Every structure is written in C-alpha cells, then in structure tokens.
Amino acid sequence: MRNEELTELARQLRVDSVRAADAAGSGHPTSSMSAADLAAVLLAHHLRYDFAAPENPANDRLVFSKGHASPLLYSLYKAAGAIDDEELLTFRKRGSRLEGHPTPRLPWVDVATGSLGQGLPVGVGMALGGKYLDRLPYRVWVLSGDSEMAEGSVWEAVEHAAFEKLANLKLIIDVNRLGQRGPTRHQHDLDAYARRLRAFGWHTVEVDGHDVAAVDKALTEAVEVDERPTAVIAATRKGRGVAAVEDREGKHGKPLPDAEAAIEELGGPRFVTVRVQPPPAAGARRDRDLGPLELPRFETGTEEATRTAYGRALAALGSARGDVVALDAEVGDSTRTEYFGKEHPDRYLEFYIAEQQLVAGAVGLQTCGWVPYASTFAAFLTRAHDFVRMAAVSRAGINLVGSHAGVSIGEDGPSQMGLEDLAMLRSVHGSTVLYPCDANQTARLVAAMADLDGVRYLRTSRGETPVIYGPDEEFPIGGSKVLRGGVGDKATIVAAGVTVHEALRAADALAADGIPVRVVDLYSVKPVDVDTLNDAAGATGCVLTVEDHRPEGGIGDAVAEAFSDGRPAPRLARLAVRDMPLSATPEEQLHAAGIDAESIAAAVKLLVERIVAH
Structure with missing residues (x-):
C-alpha cells in the first residue's frame, strides 16, 4: 500500500473502533484510535499471517498486550477479511466472540489479554519456542501501552528477551501519554523508555506514531535487526483524529x-480490505513422538521425596514425548527439574528468579503446541498468581509444580513454606x-498431567516419605485411595501428601486403643472424589481432615464442599496450619502445627467421644 492508502486504512480502523464501542455502549475507542496508524502499517506491510489457517505454525504471532484496545484488534480482523461488519458491531454483546478484552474464543487470538503487563512476558515464551525449539521463522509482535510499562513483569520479560537474544520479538509501544486517570509516568518522553530498554540490551527506534511512512521505516528496521529484540517506541495521541x-x-x-x-470528522465509514502477507513456507514442527513411556519404579518400603520422584518422572516423560518442555526458576536442583535438564538440555529453559516470566513463558509455549512443566517453590508461585489466573482465561494448558510445600520443610521457616498454594490453585x-x-x-x-486440559498443579514435598504404593498402581484424576478401613470404623481421616503418613501412624495407634478408623488419601484435591468421601462419611459419621496448609481453601474446604449437596452431612473437623511457623525440624513443625500422628489421634x-456423648 502507498502511504495515502495506509492513512486511509488507519482512518477506517479509527472509525470502526468508534462504531464498535458506540454499538456496545462501552469500550475503549480512544486507546484504539491512538494506535491505529501503527496497526495499519503492521497489518498491510509486516505481519505474515494466514487468517484462513490460524493453526499454521509459521504464522507470525500478534499479541495485543493493551487488551482494552480490542476495538482496534477487531477492526484489524475486519480489514483482513476475517470477520464482517455485522460481527464487528456485536462487540461486547452477550454471545459475541468479540469480548471486551480479546480471548482465544477467536481463532486468531493466542492468549487472553487485558491484565496489563502480561503480553510481553507471554510473547517471550512464544519467541523462545520459535527460536530454540521449533526453529521456525515467525515473528512475535507485541503491542503494548505506555501505562503498562510500569509493571515489573514487563521488565522481567525485557531482561530475559535480551539475555536470550530474541531477535524474533518485536515490541511496539503506543506512547499516547494518557492513562486511565491522567498522564502516564513519562508522558511523551520517548527517550525515557528507550534508555531503559537499551540498558537491558534492546535495540530501540523512536518514531512519530502517526507518520505512516516513518512507522513503516521503523518496523522495517525492527525486522532487520538480528541477535537482539527491538522496541519501536511511538509517540501518539489518545483519541487521534x-x-x-x-x-x-x-x-x-x-x-x-x-x-x-466523530465518524463524520474521520471521513465516514470505509470498507478497505488488506491482502495480508502469507507466512513463509517453513515446514512442520519437528517430530514430537519419541517412544514408549517408562516411568521410574520405586520399591515399596523404601523412602523417597516426592520432589525427586517428580524430577525422575519428568525426565522419563521427556524421553517418551518430544513435546514436553521443562521451565525452571533457578531452583532446579531443589525442585529436581534439573534431572530433565541433564537428559534433555535442548528442551530445558531457565528463567532464573522471575516467577511471573516463568508462568508467562509456559503460557506462550503452549500456544505453540508444547506441553510445559514450570517448577518452583510452592510459596513463590503465589507471586505469579495473576498470570495463572489469566492462563485460565486464555484456555491455556500448562503444568505447574510447587515444591517445598508446607511446614514439613523444616528449619527454613515461613518465608519458604507454601501454605496458601492449594487455595490459590483450587480457585x-x-x-x-x-x-x-x-x-x-x-x-x-506427572504422566497423567500431560494430557489434561487447563491449569494443572502438582504439589511436592521436600523430605523423604515412605513408598506405600506399588509402581503399577493406578491413580485416576478425581480419585482417592482408602488405605485403612473396615466394618465398624469410628471415624474417617482424610489426608494428602505428608499428612497421609501421619494419618496412617495415627490409625495404627488408634487401632491399638480399640478405635478403628478409615484413612483416605485424597491425592486429587480438585476434582475431589465425592463418592468415596460420602461413602466414608455415611459409614463413620464423622470426618477429620488434616493438611499441611492453611485451613482456608485447602483440603478441608475441598472435603466440606463434597458434603454440600443437601444430604445429611457428617460431623466435620479440621486440622491445619493455623499459627505462624518458626524455624524447627520437620517433626517439630508438624507437631507444633497440630498435624502430626499424635495430634491426629487425639483429635479423633x-x-x-463427642459422638458417643451425644
């Protein structure tokens, strides 16, 4: 397109953004209007995308990190012929694919956006997949607002992109000066952004975002830069035109x-269509079928930490499936993810201590067909909660593994103890x-997680625990195991993880005192095994949950919800970590929290006694 035609296309994008928001009675047209020239040039001259085949692995990626500018994105889709004018005007209406912020209900949207500061970190994951895993020549274009450049997650991404030399990552910053409540921190000081980005090792281009010729030149320069990412920093005016x-x-x-x-001032509606460049012929993704799965086998009666079993199982899964990738946050020696790294170094990605980027990287990689396992301490995953929440909005399939959970880690103290992770992930x-x-x-x-949908979380423990199941035992998702039980059981103890072993010791002690109890291993905390829990409650009349976690949102709540369908509920009591732990041995920690065998037996x-008394 000639410059005059690009200007006309930009005006059409502005008009359509205004029309869409007006039809909806809500939206962000002014934020869309500022970036219209940038979007017009990108669509017409630089984006390589087959809208008829969004699954083509060679397609460029386009991430609208400033997801509130969705009217602009949908106007782009109309200009590309992907949607028609009638659908454009369903913006924000019930049942429409054109939601207030973009989601993958649209086949051309890879990830949901709208929570600011997430587009670039996710784009890093996509760029890593293209450069190092699939080795495909696609580019990742991320449109960011200037306000979101204040988010710490953006700078985690900026540093990691530079470190990994992601030249296939192109950031366009729409510096329109105004945020939600007033001016942004740096307003139109483009060099303030450029200095920071250059300090991290980025190539930067400053440009008038309403000069289509200058924008075209800037994007061309961005494409030609090799060995480092590029940011095009564009001065624009909100509500332009x-x-x-x-x-x-x-x-x-x-x-x-x-x-x-406003539409009249912009020259009225237009119906320009753009023939978008096709992606390069790059072949298919590399073969990801490797061979049969041979999981590690552990002998019953021995002891092994579940974090170690996770590492060994993940390495075995990687040997069977070439689509599995492991992501670490500089704790691979503790989480045992390093086992995967030693056997499959080409599919092991180190994100250092940047948990938001860790989870965002997983989200980006799964859009490219990879099955990511991202691991860190359970306590530190809480830092990335918003990325986990948005992963669900994105319909993303990611595996998260949190190690060093609970007070059972011992002397390290409360800062290292994951005590809220079950509640966070269950929600x-x-x-x-x-x-x-x-x-x-x-x-x-670990193996079962790979084939599930959505966000999957596995909680592992630091210390060694007895191996009580044989290597051929099956553990269906949504199931549980009854480890003790029989006619005449007086109570049911529901436990998971480290407290299972405490519950078994308590059951043995109680049996010696003439009090038989049922012990349920609730290894699937969500979905929970409602049938087994109801059977146990009906047989025993009372249920005690015990967990190495806070009382809110964990196993106790999961079990209580199983009894919320209106049928008679059992007497329900909970043991959980209620006080603030101090440094102590694992055994002392469990006892101080009241979740060890002695405490369980006393609670039962x-x-x-209360049931008998009543």
Whole structure:
C-alpha cells in the first residue's frame, strides 16, 4: 500500500473502533484510535499471517498486550477479511466472540489479554519456542501501552528477551501519554523508555506514531535487526483524529460522546480490505513422538521425596514425548527439574528468579503446541498468581509444580513454606490440583498431567516419605485411595501428601486403643472424589481432615464442599496450619502445627467421644 492508502486504512480502523464501542455502549475507542496508524502499517506491510489457517505454525504471532484496545484488534480482523461488519458491531454483546478484552474464543487470538503487563512476558515464551525449539521463522509482535510499562513483569520479560537474544520479538509501544486517570509516568518522553530498554540490551527506534511512512521505516528496521529484540517506541495521541477527545483527559474507557459527529470528522465509514502477507513456507514442527513411556519404579518400603520422584518422572516423560518442555526458576536442583535438564538440555529453559516470566513463558509455549512443566517453590508461585489466573482465561494448558510445600520443610521457616498454594490453585477456573504422598503416585500423576486440559498443579514435598504404593498402581484424576478401613470404623481421616503418613501412624495407634478408623488419601484435591468421601462419611459419621496448609481453601474446604449437596452431612473437623511457623525440624513443625500422628489421634478420640456423648 502507498502511504495515502495506509492513512486511509488507519482512518477506517479509527472509525470502526468508534462504531464498535458506540454499538456496545462501552469500550475503549480512544486507546484504539491512538494506535491505529501503527496497526495499519503492521497489518498491510509486516505481519505474515494466514487468517484462513490460524493453526499454521509459521504464522507470525500478534499479541495485543493493551487488551482494552480490542476495538482496534477487531477492526484489524475486519480489514483482513476475517470477520464482517455485522460481527464487528456485536462487540461486547452477550454471545459475541468479540469480548471486551480479546480471548482465544477467536481463532486468531493466542492468549487472553487485558491484565496489563502480561503480553510481553507471554510473547517471550512464544519467541523462545520459535527460536530454540521449533526453529521456525515467525515473528512475535507485541503491542503494548505506555501505562503498562510500569509493571515489573514487563521488565522481567525485557531482561530475559535480551539475555536470550530474541531477535524474533518485536515490541511496539503506543506512547499516547494518557492513562486511565491522567498522564502516564513519562508522558511523551520517548527517550525515557528507550534508555531503559537499551540498558537491558534492546535495540530501540523512536518514531512519530502517526507518520505512516516513518512507522513503516521503523518496523522495517525492527525486522532487520538480528541477535537482539527491538522496541519501536511511538509517540501518539489518545483519541487521534477527533478534536473532542484527542489528547484530552477523562476520555478513557468510554464511547465517544457524539459518535456520529466523530465518524463524520474521520471521513465516514470505509470498507478497505488488506491482502495480508502469507507466512513463509517453513515446514512442520519437528517430530514430537519419541517412544514408549517408562516411568521410574520405586520399591515399596523404601523412602523417597516426592520432589525427586517428580524430577525422575519428568525426565522419563521427556524421553517418551518430544513435546514436553521443562521451565525452571533457578531452583532446579531443589525442585529436581534439573534431572530433565541433564537428559534433555535442548528442551530445558531457565528463567532464573522471575516467577511471573516463568508462568508467562509456559503460557506462550503452549500456544505453540508444547506441553510445559514450570517448577518452583510452592510459596513463590503465589507471586505469579495473576498470570495463572489469566492462563485460565486464555484456555491455556500448562503444568505447574510447587515444591517445598508446607511446614514439613523444616528449619527454613515461613518465608519458604507454601501454605496458601492449594487455595490459590483450587480457585482457578478449570484447574486440576494434585498432591501425591509417595514416589510411585507422583510418577503416575506427572504422566497423567500431560494430557489434561487447563491449569494443572502438582504439589511436592521436600523430605523423604515412605513408598506405600506399588509402581503399577493406578491413580485416576478425581480419585482417592482408602488405605485403612473396615466394618465398624469410628471415624474417617482424610489426608494428602505428608499428612497421609501421619494419618496412617495415627490409625495404627488408634487401632491399638480399640478405635478403628478409615484413612483416605485424597491425592486429587480438585476434582475431589465425592463418592468415596460420602461413602466414608455415611459409614463413620464423622470426618477429620488434616493438611499441611492453611485451613482456608485447602483440603478441608475441598472435603466440606463434597458434603454440600443437601444430604445429611457428617460431623466435620479440621486440622491445619493455623499459627505462624518458626524455624524447627520437620517433626517439630508438624507437631507444633497440630498435624502430626499424635495430634491426629487425639483429635479423633475427641470426635468419637463427642459422638458417643451425644
């Protein structure tokens, strides 16, 4: 397209953004209007994409990190012929694919955006997949707003992209000066952004974002830069083209007050279509089928840490499946992810201590067909909760593994103890939460996770625990195991992970005192085994949950929810970590928290006595 045609296309994008928001009665047209020239040049001259085949692995990736500018993205899709004008005007209406912020309900959207500061970190994951794993020539284009450049996650991504020399990553920053409530931190000081980016090792180009010829030249320069990522930093004006809103405060997130007059000022509706460049012929992704799965086998009666079983099982899974990749946050020697790295170094990605980038990298990689396992301490995953939440919005399939969970880690103290992780991951839409108690169970669950949908979480423990299951035992997702039980059981103890072994010791002690109890290993915390729990409750009349976790949101709540369907509920009591732990040995920690065998036995006796008394 000639420059005049690019300008016309940009005006069409502005008009369509105004029309879409006006039809919806809500939206962010002014944020869309500022970036229209940037988007027009990108679509017409630089994006390589087959809209008829969004699954083509050679397609460029386009991530609208400033997801509130969705009217602009949908206007781009209309200009590319992917949607029609009728669908454009369904923006934000119930049932429409054109949601307020983009989601993968649209086949051309790889990840959901709208929580600012996430597009670039996810783009890093995509770029890593293209450069180092699939070795495909696609480019990753990320459109960012200037406000979100204040997010720490952006700078985790900036540093990692430079370190990995991701020349296939192209960031376009729409510096429109105004945020939601007023001016941004640096307003139109483009060099403030450029200095910071260059300090991390990026190539930068500063440009007038409304000069289509200059934008075209800047994007061409970005494409030609090799060995490092590029940021095109564009000065724009919010609400560009309509005097009533251009560069004016207080116009964020609102339809234009007089859409008809604004459309007339912009020259009226247009119906320009763009023939988008096709992606290069790059062949298929590399073969990812390697061979049969041979999981490690652990002998019953021995002891092994579930984190070690995780590492060994993941390495075995990587030998069977070439689509599995492991992501570490500089704790691979502790999480045991390093076992995978030693056997499959070409599929082992180190993100250092940047947990937001770790999870975002996993989200980006899964859009390229990879099956990522991202591991760190359970406590540190909480730092990346928003990325986990948005992964669910993205319908992303990722595996998260949190080690060193609970007070049972011992002397390191509370800063290292994951005590909220089960609650955090259970609350994520569509998630699966698993908590194995022994090595063989861990290995089986690691393999099962690979074929699940959504966000999957596995909780592992630091210390060694007895191997109580044989290597051929099956552990279906949503199931549980009854480890003790029989006619005449007086109570049910529900445990998972390290507390399973404490529950078994308590059951043996109680049996010696003439109090038989049932012990349920609730290795699937979500989905929970409702049938087994209800059977146990019906048989025993009372249920005690015990967990190395805070009382809120963990195993106790999962079990309580199983009894919330209206049928008579059992007497329910909970043992959990209620106080702030101090440094102590693992055994002392469990006792101080009241979740060791002695405490469990005492709690059961109290429960049984109360039932008898009533």
